[in-house]
Amino acid sequence: MNAKNLILIFLLFLISCSSSRYYECKLESPLVVYDNLHLSKTICTIPAGNTFVIGKSVKRKRSINYMSFSGYAEDLRFRKVKRLPDYKFVSPDMASSSVGAQSTAVYTSNTGSIKGSGSSSSSSSSSSSGGNVQVKGYYRKNGSYVSPHVRSAPRRH
Known part of the structure; x- marks a missing residue:
């Protein structure tokens, strides 16, 4: 084998070792x-x-x-x-x-x-101002479940 073939084989070996x-x-x-x-x-x-x-x-x-x-x-x-x-x-x-x-x-x-506990999904629909917002149930990071509920919408100033 000549030097070019050896270098090519060595490079292929390095690439195959480092690939995931x-x-x-x-x-x-x-x-x-x-x-x-x-x-x-x-x-x-x-x-x-x-x-x-x-x-x-x-x-x-x-x-x-x-x-x-x-x-x-x-x-x-x-x-x-x-x-x-x-x-x-x-x-x-x-x-x-x-x-x-x-x-x-x-x-x-x-x-x-x-x-x-690593994931939480909450969703809410908001109105322009005032009123109530329906919140879907979700899981907190500590694993506890929060039931769906209604809360007041955030006030915009």
Whole structure:
């Protein structure tokens, strides 16, 4: 081999080592995501058919990113939808150390939605001034649920 071929092989090797191996995946059954490699505490359950991102495999476990949750799952055969070369994967260890303790998410089968302490959804319609505003129910960051209610509209000065 000449020097050009060796340089080309070396460059290809460097590129392949530095490229990310993150994939967007989808499962046909729900997937339980845990907070650590011991699979001791559930942080969320990914409903069947939803997409999530898998990272590297560690001790027969896969690192998982789903919505605002980062954790581990048993290393199953995931159906890879597409490769994500520029994805910024949040390590479960980094997520738990920077946020503190992660909280759990609950999948409600009747509405088909995921509610967790990391996400909140509130919506309100406002009038020009005065009157009442209908506020939809939402989850607070501490996990408590606020029922739908009516409040007075903000005053504009």
